[in-house]
Amino acid sequence: MTKQNLYIDIHALQSVPVSNINRDDNGEPKSAMYGGAMRARVSSQSWKHAMRDGFKHTDITSANRTKMAAKLLADNIQKVDSSLDDEAAMKKSEEAFKLAGVKVDKEGNTGALLMVSPGQITKLAQYVVSNDELDKKAIKAVLKGDQSLDLALFGRMVADNPELNVDASAQVAHAISTHRVEPDYDYFTALDDLQPKDTAGAAMLGSIQYNSSTLYRYANLNMHELIHNLGTEDAFNGASEFVKQFLLSMPTGKQNTFANKTLPNYVMVVVRTDTPVNLVSAFEKPVPSTEDGYVTASITKLEKEYTSTLSMVEKPILKVVLNREDSTSDGQVENLTELLNKVTESLKEAVQDEDTDD
Known part of the structure; x- marks a missing residue:
């Protein structure tokens, strides 16, 4: 039905x-x-x-909308396996995202902002540490599950791999x-509290547009x-x-x-x-x-x-x-x-x- x-x-x-x-x-x-x-x-x-x-x-x-998802995953990998140093954890993180179809540059950043929930990152870290051979289908499944409310509401678009998209x-x-609205302008000045008494004028002036x-x-x-x-x-x-x-x-x-x-x-x-x-x-x-x-x-x-x-x-x-x-x-x-x-x-x-x- x-x-x-x-x-x-x-x-x-x-x-x-x-x-x-x-x-x-x-x-x-x-x-x-x-x-x-x-x-x-x-x-x-x-x-x-x-x-x-x-x-x-x-x-x-709430989810994190960030280019630093690989670093976020690496930090969680180290929480699961404290024996891994920063370089080893980052290498595992980059491998996981590569299998998921998400490009990570030399600085460890994704090409665009990626919205990931804490549950997704936690489960992916556990999966990476627990498996020597990573399966891309399993990784994609983790990155589609455990959605936070904001991710479920507003969705996610992943240009590198549309399979990871979440419909809003x-x-x-x-x-x-x-x-109808007409813009207004506020002309403002600022005085220097310590300027000499015989000095006139403002230390700064400017304007800002506003409306109601x-x-x-x-x-x-x-x-x-x-x-x-x-x-x-x-x-x-x-x-x-x-x-x-x-x-x-x-x-x-x-x-x-x-x-x-x-x-x-x-x-x-x-x-x-x-x-x-x-x-x-x-x-x-x-x-x-x-x-x-x-x-x-x-x-x-x-x-x-x-x-x-x-x-x-x-x-x-x-x-x-x-x-x-x-x-x-x-x-x-x-x-x-x-x-x-x-x-x-x-x-x-x-x-x-x-x-x-x-």
């Missing part, structure tokens, strides 16, 4: 004050043209990095402002792909943590300058069995500027867009809302814990129903 689709859609509206949390190559806040209007933008890569940092502050095991179970959209915005943020999760990567129980816990970290994390660009850390004003989480639906089209026409700000009008447009999609897609099996602006939204819950519990319960029921049908 083919299992039906099972997706989580996460929609969030978040007011961000004066900030520069994600910069381009000129140091300016990233932007995007949408609906004929310039918008503030925060890249998906930037927010996924912030989420991975959030995982590291929990008891969840989650997608994160670039966040954009629901309204109400962002629409979206991500989705393919639950069956996550179960495939992690196993059922770990996938339920992982899905809950994914939702939590998506909502609570924020990229840290210029954080010390602007102290811009905020929380979402509005959250809608939808569990569906047909297809993921990004609701950014609610803001193709920018929210106009008023004295009431952008959040309330953005919530109204988002909920209207969600309702309009029901004429084309199936009604979801769960819609839950955490609205800090108004408690009258359909599916409203009191707090994040209640939201996460409802999402987890809905996922378990959906998976259990499928197993029963089998």
Whole structure:
């Protein structure tokens, strides 16, 4: 029996004050043209990095994304067999990665960043030490198993050997402002505390670009792909943590300058069995500027867009809302814990129903 689709859609509206949390190559806040209007933008890569940092502050095991995977493996090989010196351990490590189809240069670095979980490195070290003759199929199997949550969520691409690729179970959209944004500039000066009293002027001056915005943020999760990567129980816990970290994390660009850390004003989480639906089209026409700000009008447009999609897609099996602006939204819950519990319960029921049908 083919299992039906099972997706989580996460929609969030978040007011961000004066900030520069994600910069381009000129140091300016990233932007995007949408609906004929310039918008503030925060890249998906930037927010996924912030989420991975959030995982590291929990008891969840996180992967290492590094060019130094061979050195990491060599260190673990020495932990398993302390009689091996650095050179011998590195030689065994390089041999293992070569058999896996991953190129390692003379400095011991892979050609590109490689995402490996601690479980994979630990098991590979044990395998290398325990076997005089290494089998490439066994090595590949180790590098595909024991996935950490972030590896299972965001996937892995290995150009040297696509067999080691891990399909991502989650997608994160670039966040954009629901309204038109014009950049601002902060001209700043710095004084020398010890300069003579008869000396006028600043010791340093400069400028930095910034903006402020109400962002629409979206991500989705393919639950069956996550179960495939992690196993059922770990996938339920992982899905809950994914939702939590998506909502609570924020990229840290210029954080010390602007102290811009905020929380979402509005959250809608939808569990569906047909297809993921990004609701950014609610803001193709920018929210106009008023004295009431952008959040309330953005919530109204988002909920209207969600309702309009029901004429084309199936009604979801769960819609839950955490609205800090108004408690009258359909599916409203009191707090994040209640939201996460409802999402987890809905996922378990959906998976259990499928197993029963089998």
